[in-house]
Amino acid sequence: MKARIDWMMVGALLGLIAIGSVAILSAASPLPTYSQIIQKHFLALGLGVLFFLFGLGFNYQIFQDQAKVIYALALALLVVVLLAGVQHKGAKSWLRFGPISFQPSELARVLTILVLGSFLDSRGNKPHRLSTVAGALAISAPVMLLVLAEPDFSSTLPFIPLLITMLFCAGANPIHLVAVTAFGGIAISMPLMWTLLSLRPRWVATSSLAALLFRIKDFNLHLLFTVCAIFLAAYVAWKVLGMARVFLPGPYFAAGALIVAGALCTGVLVNRQLKGYQRNRFVAFLVPEADPKGAAYNVQQAQIAIGSGGLWGKGIFAGTQSQLGFVPERHTDFIYAVIGEEMGFLGSISVVGLYLFLVSRIVHAARVSRDRYGQLVCSGFAGMYAFYMLINIGMCLGFAPVAGVQLPLVSYGGSNLAVTLFAMGIVANVYSRRYAFY
Amino acid sequence: MRQKAAYHDRLDLFWIAFYCAVGVLAVRLVHIQILRNAYFTEVAERNRTQIIYQNAPRGRIYDRNKVELATSRPAFSLIYLPGKNEDGEMLETLAASLAEELHVEKEDTLGTLRDAQRAQTPVHFENLPMKSMLKLSELKTIFPGVDLIVEARRAYPFGASTGHLLGYMGKIDKETMRRYRDRGYRADSWIGKTGLESLFEDSLRGADGEMRMEVDAHGRLKRRLTLEQSSWSPGGDVHLAIDSRIQLAVEEGLRASPSGQGGAVVLDPRNGDVLALASVPDFDPNVFLMPAWRPERDTLKELPEFNNALSGTYAPGSTFKIITAAALLNDGKVQPQEKVFCPGRFQLGDRTFKCWEKKGHKLQDFLAGLTHSCDVYFYQMGLRAGGAAIERYERLFRIGEKTQIALPGEKGGNLFGPLARRARGKDWYEGDTVNLSIGQGELLVTPIQMAVIIAAVANRGTLWRPHFTQRVEYADGSPAYMQRPEVLGRVELNDTTWDLIQRALENVVEEGTGVAAKIPGITVAGKTGTAQNPHGEDNAWFVAYAGREGEVPSVAVSVLIQHGGHGGSAAAPVARRAIEAAFNIARAPVVPRTPNKPTGADALPRVAPQPNPELPLFPVTR
Secondary structure (H helix, E strand, O other): OOOOOHHHHHHHHHHHHHHHHHHHHHOOOOOOOOHHHHHHHHHHHHHHHHHHHHHHHHOHHHHHHOOOHHHHHHHHHEEEEEEEHHEEEEEEEEEEEEEEEEEEHHHHHHHHHHHHHHHHHHOOOOOOHHHHHHHHHHHHHHHHHHHHHHOOHHHHHOHHHHHHHHHHOOOOOOOHHHHHHHHHHHHHHHHHHHHHHHHHHHHHHHHHHHHHHHHHHOOOHHHHHHHHHHHHHHHHHHHHHHHHHOOOHHHHHHHHHHHHHHHHHHHHHHHHHHHHHHHHHHHHOOOHHHHOOOOOHHHHHHOOOHHHHOOOOOOOOOHHHHHHHOOOOOOOOHHHHHHHHHOHHHHHHHHHHHHHHHHHHHHHHHHOOOOOHHHHHHHHHHHHHHHHHHHHHHHHHHOOOOOOOOOOOOOOHHHHHHHHHHHHHHHHHOOOOOOOOO | HHHHHHHHHHHHHHHHHHHHHHHHHHHHHHHHHOOOHHHHHHHHHHHHHHHEEEEOOOEEEOOOOOOEEEEEEEEEEEOOOOOOOOOOOHHHHHHHHHHHHHHHHHHHHHHHHHHHHHHHHOOOEEEEEEHHHHHHHHHHHOOOOOEEEEEEEEEEEHHHHHHHHOOOEOOOOOOHHHHHHHHHHOOOOOEEOOOOHHHHHHHOOEEEEEEEEEEOOOOOOEEEEEEEOOOOOOOOOOEEOOOHHHHHHHHHHHOOOOOOEEEEEEEEEOEEEEEEOOOOEEOOOOHHHHHOOHHHHHHHHHOOOOHHHHHOEEEOOHHHHHHHHHHHHHHOOOOOOOOEEEEOOOEOEEEEEOOOOOOOOOEHHHHHHHHOHHHHHHHHHHHHHHHHHHHHHHHHHOOOOOOOOOOOOOOOOOOOOOOHHHHHOOOOHHHHHHHHHOOOOOOOOOOHHHHHHHHHHHHOOEEEEEEEEEEOOOOOOOOEEEEOEEEEEEEEOOOHHHHHHHHHHHHHHOOOOOOHHHOEEEEEEEEEEEEEEEEEEEEEEEEHHHHHHOOOOOOOEEEEEEOOOHHHHHHHHHHHOOOHHOOOOOOOOOOOOOOOOOOHHOOOOOOOOOOOOOOOOOOOOO
């Protein structure tokens, strides 16, 4: 008789929460709001356990049946937060109910996964069509835009990996995915490149290509010419290949040109929307030496903290980098640096190992699920949390830019913790009902 | 089911990608946490520690009665540890508050703070006034990184009165820093720049304290988390032969002199101890320790650093008649009873040499001639003895040679005589002999040379090398150096010659030109000098020695007042003050005396510069 509950996953969850709680207790101790933080954390943990049981409690297929209600709920929450939310760190992303405040964008992500799972399952045996990708984008776009409108750039980021993972696992055409990814990639990398070029005026002065690239960063004639040139180049390429007896469908070239040109224009749009601090984060990642006091300083200090932890760590409450405030956002985004410093290599590798194990259990739940819906939902969660972990730890280790992404289950953040446990409850639900069709 | 298997393939692909990414993270963790742990540990340590230096107390300088001439007092300093992320606005408000309290320009302060911020080094505002302590400790609570520490600060209780002797302290300069780096000096170290402070730098300097403080990310000190502390160790003490009472008396006397310019040296003729060494105009070495910004640059320009007592060379005038007298009597060229008629002038060829007494001294023998400083007597007798004989005695008394006092800047003066003249390839004339016999011509001496000479007259022949040190101690009190008397040379004269000269010098004070130095109960012997000089009013000299009646002389004084007029009226009162101080005689009110030489309005004393009333003239004992 196999267990209904995936105790191994529960073990991984408990391990991560335990390490996280200890790290929060230590990291927040010099802060004036220490007792508040601790109270909120354990309150959220208690709520999270209830959410976990709620996610586990009844057949998950009800989420599929009520997808429209869930979608409406997600949109409604985000609209309410835009209207009645509380401003915090420049973003209107909090709903306050008396003493409890809540970040709806956290829940919206999980709800989006449930809705997308329903949509992708309904695509049945035609998932490779372009309409699958388009539909999924159309469903998630309003949610993403509402989050972006708060404006909360870093909360929008995790939508991308969950979309890609779910589409990929649902069997979407990889070419479509590549096209979408290329579009997104170009749209995001153009502002990056312009930021970099503005820091390196010599490149612009000496290289005509750099000068051209730098000139099209605004809606102007240069951009128009460039867009025309892209279409012309695609047409010429098609004709030349045709003459060389390599026959490729014309629409491919048109689509390629369209993607590149569209991404370019989107990039210009994004560039105009980018906030100073967001640009600084990119700069810090690209040219750390150009910004010794800002974001790069934070990443440097986090690495120093982790590196100085050694094998055994400096001991809880004894990390000089964390306790003296060299590590920024030490109990939230950079909690991993605190773990690395105070618990050493053993602590930091444990977190990585537990995460790896947790994701493997989610993937396992996807494999053994009794229907495609459960599988799609689990793969969405796996992609999202894998992305969270890679970005957060990668940021602490200097691999990724500072994206303002938490380490779920470990970082301080009530909404995130409770919602994550809710999601894990759904995964456990999928696992527990696995045998129906076998 | 085939379709489901395809999904599983894709799920596997995702899983493999994630697995690889996690593997990269793990490798990175091993790299920084285990392989590069030592490096990061060091960086983290450097991050959280800030070394703060505390100036150690410098050794004290005592006079012969253990009165402190230079000491260390506790002072407090404000340190500012710049944080990594402080904005310019915060620096500006801090600079404004500091500038107001320290009475300096805000721009200077702001510049200093900005430099510190850029270099991430602590700033040290030293020697802050005690009265601003409360205000400044408020800043500590407002601005992160501001703190107050206690340090040792140099203090000179006698202020300007010991300025020339002790010298002053200043920040080490770049050139010296290069040589002294190995000895524990830092770029902001204080160092003795001149005088005894510079001379005894190695002995006086203590080892600075070092505090390794834990700081947080904003550079704020974590007060209770001093990681390591090596406390300062004070420097060794120097005991001087100087007597602060005499030093003060001489300084006051010099300041009160008609011109307020001059130098004086007081020696112990028994062993060459320098009891006082003074020069005016003087400076107060305390000003260099004031909490103002870069005080040195502004003050140094007009600093009266020239030490008249050592570096000033002047014609000795009539004080030289002592040496002429030795030349006359000792070889029997002149008998003391021989008389010379002084009509007030002396004719040599077509040149007329005047006596300072226009009416003339009439008939003068040796005793009367020296007592009344009759020029005509010395013209005539000098000619009889000859320039070469006088020069021989000049050399015996070491004129033209340094006394080798261990202070920089000493001059040797100028030897004047036929041999010296010939060495320069020029001829000697009779007129030169006439000039030489009364201490004029090209003859130049320093006050300290004259002090050594008059001390030799007092002790009948021993020329001491003047020394101001008694002993130098290590910080624990054990002796590092003991001074012994050193003899420069001996002047061998017949006893009768010494008797005659000494009797004549006693007469000078008793009834002659030097009566201004007469003190009841003390045998004072002296010689005035009024040396003509081409730059203006005559330079006034007075050299003297004194002892209690019936005892050997124990004080020798040499005083020079530049442009002071007559030695008897300008210089002798200074010597009198010194002798009174040496014998602990309460000062009698100064009674203006009629000058022996009627010089008209020029003889009136000028207004003497007043000592700075803000600084204590008298020692503050701890």
